[in-house]
Amino acid sequence: MEKQELKNKVEEPTSAYGSYTYADYLTWQMEEMVELIKGKVFKQAAAPRRIHQDVSGKIFNMLYNFLERQPCKIYAAPFDVRLPGKSKKHEDIDTVVQPDICVVCDPDKLDELGCIGAPDLVVEILSPGNNKKELQNKYEVYEESGVKEYWVIHPNECTLLIYTLVKEKYIASRLFTIGDIVKSNAVAGFELDLTEVFENLQH
Structure with a gap:
């Protein structure tokens, strides 16, 4: 071709x-x-905005430091996450995503191509033009594939919404913002201070 x-x-x-x-x-x-x-x-229509990268970098660093001596691994885009359905054969997989940040705690899901199977935690940061993809298309495949926790961050509005998988369905949290400290169920013991994440951001 x-x-x-x-x-x-x-x-x-x-x-x-x-x-x-x-x-x-x-x-x-x-x-x-x-x-x-x-x-x-x-x-992807264009490179992520600077504010997207600022927020992504802060969260990645916080998670990386927390996980440094733990078995879970953290990865940032570009990093292929294959979400298989009926089999793990290349020709049978029809979903390959690149989350902004993901945490994988099962080493059997990691290979030289990236991750095959659902990460434990996925963090997606909204950018102009990708809201529908993140909030609808990815929501569906993350829920269906068994991603335990899905964080959606709106950097311009300084908000975080957490979807937690309960009995194979996502349950949404309240909308978190500056002043909140959120705890992860998928990454036990990890807490995120949203004031630290969103402070000094220039829109």
Whole structure:
């Protein structure tokens, strides 16, 4: 397949092009980051905003320091997380996402390609243009695949919403903001001071 032909397909991901798998994904040579959700291609429109990166960096550092002497591992995008359905074969996997931050506590889920299976914790930081993907498309696949905890952060509004998996369904927390200290159920003992996360952010 010609590179320009593939580029056009990725720019216009519609059902007319059929459903893609991880086997297809591995053949793509794209400059921009793409994700595959239930066989459909989603391309990142632009590089994340600076405020997105500021918040991501703070949370990553806090989690990294907390986990430094623990078996759980933390990763930041770009990092492929494959969410298999009926099997772990490349040609059977139709969802490959790149969470802003994820924590994986089961070493059997890690291989040279990234993570195969649900991380314990996923953190997604909203950016202009990706809200629907994070709040609808990814919510569904994270819930279905068994991600124990899904954090959605709105950096412009300085808020955090936590979805916790209970009996295979997500239960939403209240909306947390500056002044709150939140505790993770998926990463036992970890607490996040949102004042530290959101202070000194310039919108």
